[in-house]
Amino acid sequence: MRPETEAELAGMIRAARGPLSVIGGGTRLLPGEGQGTRLSTAALTGITLYEPAALTVVARAGTPLAEIEALLASERQRLAFEPPPAEGSTIGGVIAANASGPRRVKDGAARDSLLGVRFVDGSGEIVSNGGRVMKNVTGYDLVKLMAGSRGTLGALTEVSLKTQPIPPESLTLALPDLDAASAVPALTAALTGPWDVTGAAWLPGHGALIRIEGLEGSVRLRADTLSTRLSAFGPVQPREDDPWLLLRENIPGWHTPGKQFGGLFSASQGQSLSGAAPRSGGAIWRITCRPSQAATILTMNPDASPIALDWGASLILLSLPANTRPSLPAGTRALCLQGTHRGPLPPPDPVTRRLEEGLRERFDPRGIFAAPELTVA
Amino acid sequence: MLMPVPDAGVIARRELIVARLRAVIGAGTVIDDPVEARAYECDALSAYRCPPLAVALPTTTEEVAAILRVCHEERVPVVPRGAGTSLAGGSMPTADAVVLGLARMNAVLEVDYGDRLIRVQAGRTNLSVSTFVDEAGFFYAPDPSSQLACAIGGNIGMNSGGAHCLKYGVTTNNLLGVTMVLMDGSIVELGGPMGEGAGLDLLGVVCGAEGQLGVVTEAALRILPKPAGARPVLIGFDASETAGACVAAIIRAGVLPVAIEFMDRPCIVATENFARPGYPDCEALLIIEVEGTPPEIDEQIALIRAIAEEFSPVEFRESKSEDESRRIWLGRKSAFGAMGQMGDYMCLDGTIPVSALPKVLRGIAEMSETAGLPVANVFHAGDGNMHPLIIFDANRPGDLERVEALGADILRLCVEVGGCLTGEHGVGVEKRDLMTAQFTDADMEAQMRVKDVFDPHWLLNAAKVFPLHVSEPRREARRNAA
Numbered sequence: 134m135r136p137e138t139e140a141e142l143a144g145m146i147r148a149a150r151g152p153l154s155v156i157g158g159g160t161r162l163l164p165g166e167g168q169g170t171r172l173s174t175a176a177l178t179g180i181t182l183y184e185p186a187a188l189t190v191v192a193r194a195g196t197p198l199a200e201i202e203a204l205l206a207s208e209r210q211r212l213a214f215e216p217p218p219a220e221g222s223t224i225g226g227v228i229a230a231n232a233s234g235p236r237r238v239k240d241g242a243a244r245d246s247l248l249g250v251r252f253v254d255g256s257g258e259i260v261s262n263g264g265r266v267m268k269n270v271t272g273y274d275l276v277k278l279m280a281g282s283r284g285t286l287g288a289l290t291e292v293s294l295k296t297q298p299i300p301p302e303s304l305t306l307a308l309p310d311l312d313a314a315s316a317v318p319a320l321t322a323a324l325t326g327p328w329d330v331t332g333a334a335w336l337p338g339h340g341a342l343i344r345i346e347g348l349e350g351s352v353r354l355r356a357d358t359l360s361t362r363l364s365a366f367g368p369v370q371p372r373e374d375d376p377w378l379l380l381r382e383n384i385p386g387w388h389t390p391g392k393q394f395g396g397l398f399s400a401s402q403g404q405s406l407s408g409a410a411p412r413s414g415g416a417i418w419r420i421t422c423r424p425s426q427a428a429t430i431l432t433m434n435p436d437a438s439p440i441a442l443d444w445g446a447s448l449i450l451l452s453l454p455a456n457t458r459p460s461l462p463a464g465t466r467a468l469c470l471q472g473t474h475r476g477p478l479p480p481p482d483p484v485t486r487r488l489e490e491g492l493r494e495r496f497d498p499r500g501i502f503a504a505p506e507l508t509v510a
Numbered sequence: 511m512l513m514p515v516p517d518a519g520v521i522a523r524r525e526l527i528v529a530r531l532r533a534v535i536g537a538g539t540v541i542d543d544p545v546e547a548r549a550y551e552c553d554a555l556s557a558y559r560c561p562p563l564a565v566a567l568p569t570t571t572e573e574v575a576a577i578l579r580v581c582h583e584e585r586v587p588v589v590p591r592g593a594g595t596s597l598a599g600g601s602m603p604t605a606d607a608v609v610l611g612l613a614r615m616n617a618v619l620e621v622d623y624g625d626r627l628i629r630v631q632a633g634r635t636n637l638s639v640s641t642f643v644d645e646a647g648f649f650y651a652p653d654p655s656s657q658l659a660c661a662i663g664g665n666i667g668m669n670s671g672g673a674h675c676l677k678y679g680v681t682t683n684n685l686l687g688v689t690m691v692l693m694d695g696s697i698v699e700l701g702g703p704m705g706e707g708a709g710l711d712l713l714g715v716v717c718g719a720e721g722q723l724g725v726v727t728e729a730a731l732r733i734l735p736k737p738a739g740a741r742p743v744l745i746g747f748d749a750s751e752t753a754g755a756c757v758a759a760i761i762r763a764g765v766l767p768v769a770i771e772f773m774d775r776p777c778i779v780a781t782e783n784f785a786r787p788g789y790p791d792c793e794a795l796l797i798i799e800v801e802g803t804p805p806e807i808d809e810q811i812a813l814i815r816a817i818a819e820e821f822s823p824v825e826f827r828e829s830k831s832e833d834e835s836r837r838i839w840l841g842r843k844s845a846f847g848a849m850g851q852m853g854d855y856m857c858l859d860g861t862i863p864v865s866a867l868p869k870v871l872r873g874i875a876e877m878s879e880t881a882g883l884p885v886a887n888v889f890h891a892g893d894g895n896m897h898p899l900i901i902f903d904a905n906r907p908g909d910l911e912r913v914e915a916l917g918a919d920i921l922r923l924c925v926e927v928g929g930c931l932t933g934e935h936g937v938g939v940e941k942r943d944l945m946t947a948q949f950t951d952a953d954m955e956a957q958m959r960v961k962d963v964f965d966p967h968w969l970l971n972a973a974k975v976f977p978l979h980v981s982e983p984r985r986e987a988r989r990n991a992a
């Protein structure tokens with residue numbers, strides 16, 4: 134099903150009898166998602182408002198991410214949360230997945246740039262929440278609730294987003310000699326000083342990567358003092374190219390399994406990533422943790438190889454043998470991006486589960502929106 | 511302010527309820543002396559007051575849970591309270607409600623500078639979080655003007671902002687997790703590393719829910735390394751609209767100051783008389799603060815100067831010393847106090863797209879003229895969060911009603927240009943009945959469903975946020991079931 138208007142979409146949901154999977158570009162599905170009849174929002178397109186001076190853009194959910202980014206770029210603006218691009222990705226899908234790239238470490242996730250939503254709930258009712266202004270505490274923040282809700286509470290039809298001016302200068306420092314574990318203290322040092330770091334990651338074969346952005350003079354000054362600070366951890370070099378694109382295109386978001394890691398490990402990149410490529414048929418896990426837990430997680434999982442660290446080592450992408458789960462210290466969370474496991478680890482506690490199920494029942498009383506079966510722990 | 515008729519059954523059982531609360535509160539205190547309970551009859555919106563049934567001041571999450579279990583069983587309404595500085599009546603009680611005050615829960619539970627986080631009990635004041643990490647070179651970014659008094663739990667309740675949120679975001683953008691007790695006494699932890707839970711963003715919807723979903727007892731907050739330095743500039747203009755247009759131009763140019771504050775003539779005059787900051791004689795002024803090392807600050811100020819010149823400012827004053835910085839901020843920081851000297855005032859909090867500033871400032875001036883009530887403007891211009899202050903005399907019969915009517919008109923204008931009723935103070939009881947200007951029935955129904963899940967009997971702070979007639983059927987269902 135591919136409605137062209139919000140009203141048509143609402144009608145389809147009202148008329149639906151069996152499970153529906155709300156799909157944007159279908160580029161960020163997790164294992165087990167996309168069951169039942171697919172309800173595509175890809176034909177709900179169009180940027181309905183763009184006010185560069187107010188830093189706001191409003192677009193229908195099916196608008197291609199690429200189209201929005203191109204329009205913003207023409208005014209030297211961008212989405213601060215740096216959504217991982219994927220061919221065919223829609224803005225509704227980006228928001229439903231809360232897909233956020235490296236700059237999340239400084240400017241927050243997709244949900245933090247999201248100002249307002251319109252959606253159709255499971256009863257076919259059209260709901261709007263938030264708006265298009267920077268500060269808004271009028272009523273409950275369903276905007277946050279919808280971001281990352283992955284089509285389980287409603288079908289997004291329109292989103293409004295905060296934009297960000299692109300600063301004149303951007304510079305990346307690399308510490309190529311560092312392995313994943315030894316990159317963590319370097320990333321932490323960069324993030325705990327006055328450098329306004331906008332990216333702090335690690336990639337196999339590239340080492341630790343640290344980005345600063347801003348006015349020209351300021352970037353130059355900060356690069357100097359930051360290099361000095363980082364030299365305690367290993368040789369520091371400025372990068373001429375843009376390694377963040379590599380990271381964004383391949384790593385931290387939610388991409389279709391099989392597709393997402395292709396670029397990074399294909400020979401065409403010309404990068405040597407020996408020993409780090411995911412085993413064929415292996416599992417890929419996304420782990421969020423405190424940076425101080427990252428090294429522990431790596432030691433606790435000797436069979437795993439890290440594919441990337443991002444957000445200052447708050448995000449770890451691990452490649453594991455098929456059908457294995459990562460061992461996790463308390464307070465961390467994991468999700469299987471590729472493999473057989475369904476649902477988060479650890480599974481939600483009974484109170485959280487009750488609240489989540491309660492919300493699903495209220496927003497979708499007939500249980501129309503498909504949810505993947507969870508792996509029983 | 512109309513509030514629901516208090517539950518007579520609850521009031522009749524007051525002694526029993528207080529005894530049950532005393533039996534479970536452990537190290538905490540239950541106040542039932544009417545004179546002492548008076549201290550909790552209102553918040554900073556002091557025009558509306560009502561002494562509560564009783565006040566409970568717990569000291570641990572377990573005590574909070576025990577109190578809520580008793581109130582849940584007895585079907586007693588509960589009003590969570592931090593420091594009671596809400597400007598919207600958010601922590602104002604009803605006669606049948608127990609105020610659950612978090613003020614005694616103010617400990618720091620953990621600080622980790624490498625992980626850039628601090629965990630505190632929710633009664634801890636906002637400023638004392640920053641003070642705690644200051645020596646290590648860190649700060650907690652959201653800084654409401656009330657930060658000396660207001661509590662983290664109240665900040666989470668209202669999703670509060672501050673002067674620096676233009677660069678650093680508001681509470682929700684700096685909140686990593688909470689421990690919260692639901693009305694039935696169950697304890698839940700929301701959020702996680704990066705503020706992310708395992709599934710739905712429950713933390714996101716709890717923040718800003720005005721104490722209607724649960725009582726937050728602990729919070730994990732993002733702390734940030736302090737910038738090398740900060741310096742303000744003051745720019746004077748001969749018209750408010752020009753100042754508004756200059757704000758839009760600065761935002762657009764990609765300089766990202768930490769704060770852009772706006773004051774118009776009535777406000778400049780009042781603060782000049784009150785605190786003598788030595789402001790220029792002009793129609794409107796902007797205070798813009800930038801951060802960094804001295805050369806970085808110079809670079810940003812040069813850019814701001816170049817943009818401002820295009821708007822023919824009557825003055826461009828660049829701070830050259832700590833003392834000059836202090837004087838530039840002095841007037842802004844004493845603005846509310848200064849307005850208080852002039853008489854009573856009502857502070858609005860609508861937010862508009864920055865591009866609509868000139869139009870809305872003009873509209874407010876016209877409405878003020880027509881209503882015959884002076885309006886002064888002092889606000890966070892960078893993110894369009896306006897604070898028109900309507901000046902009046904509370905002792906003159908009819909004035910309060912006229913002020914409320916003008917306030918409602920101004921807020922409707924904010925909504926009309928694409929904005930909202932409240933940018934940081936919350937709806938509370940104050941703007942409850944204006945919600946229909948911004949939301950359809952279906953929009954409000956969707957929000958109320960969330961409360962149905964967290965608090966099925968509508969016991970937590972239940973007569974707030976939604977227009978009374980809209981939420982009434984839900985409260986009535988509880989009374990009928992009792």
Ligand SMILES: Cc1cc2nc3c(=O)[nH]c(=O)nc-3n(C[C@H](O)[C@H](O)[C@H](O)COP(=O)(O)OP(=O)(O)OC[C@H]3O[C@@H](n4cnc5c(N)ncnc54)[C@H](O)[C@@H]3O)c2cc1C
Pocket residue numbers: 553554589590591592593594595596597600601612632653654655656659660661662663664665666667668669670671672673720721722724725726727846934935971
């Ligand atoms: C002079 C002055 C200046 C101000 N400046 C600003 C400003 O710059 N920016 C801004 O955003 N606000 C400002 N405010 C408004 C107010 O200070 C904020 O709303 C503040 O966050 C309230 O905190 P509090 O601890 O006083 O909360 P309270 O007034 O006690 O409560 C506020 C709301 O939160 C709920 N709540 C309180 N504690 C909890 C808890 N533990 N769990 C769940 N819910 C809870 C209450 O039920 C209520 O709905 C100002 C107020 C004053 C008086």
